[in-house]
Amino acid sequence: MIDLELTDAQQNVRSMLNWFAKTEMRPIALEADRTGVVPLPFLKKTMDLGLAGGAMGDMQAPEEGKPEKKGPKGANRIAVIGSEELAWGDAALILTFPGPGLGGPPVTYTGTPEQKERAFKVFREDRENPHWGAYALTEPGAGSDVANISTTCRKDGDHYILNGRKCYITNGARADWNVVFATLDKTQGRAAHRAFLVFKDAPGFSVGKIEDKLGLRASETAELVLEDCRVHKNDLLGGEERYTSASKEGFRTAMKTFDNTRPLVAAMAVGIARAAYEICRDWVKENYDLKRPIPRYHLIAEKLANMEREIHAARLLCWKAAWMGDLDIPNSREASVSKSYSAEVGQRVTTQAIEIMGYEGTYHHRMVEKLFRDVKVFDIFEGTGQIQRIVISRRILQGLTR
Ligand SMILES: Cc1cc2nc3c(=O)[nH]c(=O)nc-3n(C[C@H](O)[C@H](O)[C@H](O)COP(=O)(O)OP(=O)(O)OC[C@H]3O[C@@H](n4cnc5c(N)ncnc54)[C@H](O)[C@@H]3O)c2cc1C
Numbered sequence: 348m349i350d351l352e353l354t355d356a357q358q359n360v361r362s363m364l365n366w367f368a369k370t371e372m373r374p375i376a377l378e379a380d381r382t383g384v385v386p387l388p389f390l391k392k393t394m395d396l397g398l399a400g401g402a403m404g405d406m407q408a409p410e411e412g413k414p415e416k417k418g419p420k421g422a423n424r425i426a427v428i429g430s431e432e433l434a435w436g437d438a439a440l441i442l443t444f445p446g447p448g449l450g451g452p453p454v455t456y457t458g459t460p461e462q463k464e465r466a467f468k469v470f471r472e473d474r475e476n477p478h479w480g481a482y483a484l485t486e487p488g489a490g491s492d493v494a495n496i497s498t499t500c501r502k503d504g505d506h507y508i509l510n511g512r513k514c515y516i517t518n519g520a521r522a523d524w525n526v527v528f529a530t531l532d533k534t535q536g537r538a539a540h541r542a543f544l545v546f547k548d549a550p551g552f553s554v555g556k557i558e559d560k561l562g563l564r565a566s567e568t569a570e571l572v573l574e575d576c577r578v579h580k581n582d583l584l585g586g587e588e589r590y591t592s593a594s595k596e597g598f599r600t601a602m603k604t605f606d607n608t609r610p611l612v613a614a615m616a617v618g619i620a621r622a623a624y625e626i627c628r629d630w631v632k633e634n635y636d637l638k639r640p641i642p643r644y645h646l647i648a649e650k651l652a653n654m655e656r657e658i659h660a661a662r663l664l665c666w667k668a669a670w671m672g673d674l675d676i677p678n679s680r681e682a683s684v685s686k687s688y689s690a691e692v693g694q695r696v697t698t699q700a701i702e703i704m705g706y707e708g709t710y711h712h713r714m715v716e717k718l719f720r721d722v723k724v725f726d727i728f729e730g731t732g733q734i735q736r737i738v739i740s741r742r743i744l745q746g747l748t749r
Contacts (some may be wrong), residue, residue: 349670351663357425364429367396368436376437379565380717385443390477393444398433423607423672427614427665434618438721441615442517442566446470449517450480450526452604453542457585457596466544469523481522483513483545483571484601490515491734493601494537498573500529507543507583509576512555515728520554520569523547526584527573528601540597542584551576562720609682609729610668613689616725617661620689620696623718624654627700630707647703654696661689680742687735693722 353361371392379385433441447454447470454466469478489495498511509529519525524546531539545552555570580587590596628651635644664685671678697719701708708715726732 349667351666353428354421357421357428360425361428361432364398364432365435367398368432372433372436372440376440376565377711377714377717379437379440381564381711383564383567385440385565387477389440390443390445394474394477398444421673423610423669424666427610427669430611430614431618431621431662431665434615435622436618437565438615438619438725439563439565442563445477445479447480448522449482449604449608450522450524452607453482453526453584453600454480454544456603457542457589457600458544459586461581462544462584466524479518479522481516481519481525482604483516483519483525483527485515486512487514491731494540494598495533496528496530496540497533498527498529499533500531500541500543502580503577505580506577507541507580509543509545509551509573509578511573513571513573515558516569516571517728518567518569519571520557520567525571527571528597529573537595537598540595540601541590542597542600543578544582544584545573545576545578546582549576549578560724562717562722562724564720605729606677606679606682607672609686609735610665610672610678612725612729613661613668613682613685614665616686616689616693616722617658617665619718619722619725620654620658620661620693623697623700623715623722624651624658626713626715626718627651627654627703627708630704630713650699650703654699657692658696661685661692664688680739680747683730683735683738686730687726687732687739690722690726690732693725697722 371389375386375389430441442448447467450466454463458466466480484493484496486496486498489497496511498509498513500507500509507529509527511529513519513525513527516525524544527543527545529541529543531541533539551574553572553574555572558568558570560568583590584600585596631647631651635647664681668678668681668685671681697715700715701719704713704715707713710716730738
């Protein structure tokens, strides 16, 4: 039975992150959006507070002969609660937090202890400078259609040679390493997919253009170029023995990441929606006397009620997906339900906030126009809204309850 009551620990995390969002993120959010620059002191604060790297996997390699450590009890639930609070502060800034980011889960799930150690030790050992990891799956021509990636890898003695281009990679340019997905043979489909740890000094690895985007403008999104990029076979995630011809391990590694991160992304969309709703609600209180019998005021009140109602529903879906994750209950369907619904609610709520506020809603300093731009991306990355619906409907039609 799902328990909606927050524990004291969860309440504390929520309050602490709300304080950080209010005092450290909101004050720099608009400037970072305008300039695309995130101040170094801010990044250092996230590291000092242990926010960097965050919920993305255990960063400690297990000791020889000992089982892997599991995350703390209720870790997924804490992560969705935290994601909502921080995104309420500013979603673009969260994506700039130093740490392994989206590259963390594939290393955690598939990496050997030695690979985890090599990938994660920089985050543990260098507390002075920000470091990032990243996840490079998308290519021109293979976004939703992940099975269709064209970046190739071929064995050459003790090395693999990678060739191709990756695009829209969050923190890809500044990352110490990227988890890069490639195919041994495109005609073999998913079974030929391989995941590699590609360090930034790998010969043949370079950064292409940095994208100029509609929203989340403070978050860096990069193109990566692999030209006869040489990586050692020890950088094949999980090691060669993990990949048998039928295992589809590389593809599974790419997809498994999403079951855990989609509820977090969904919770961020909820945080953005809540931010827009609260700004709009306070603006309405200042500007209207809703008791006056003018039909338009009634419509505004109705819109506010709908916004609040939808935000609550979206939050509960995120919590359910996270709660299932905490209990190791398969949650692909719930993760997709929460991701698609929250992104949709985020877009509806930010649109309605602008509708209610009129031209004032479009002013940069009011923040709502930024939230409107930011939330659109949540319906695109980590699987678009249409792709989530395909995941959900497949599971319904296969008679799967999860
Ligand atoms: C800000 C940002 C950050 C990102 N960060 C990363 C990252 O760190 N790492 C990474 O690997 N990728 C990243 N991405 C890429 C992101 O995951 C892709 O943009 C996304 O998967 C969609 O792929 P696409 O853009 O190629 O669109 P397409 O797949 O070309 O889709 C275009 C449209 O067609 C629809 N469509 C596609 N296929 C179907 C279908 N079968 N049925 C119905 N409709 C369909 C889609 O829903 C969409 O509306 C990022 C993107 C953005 C915008």
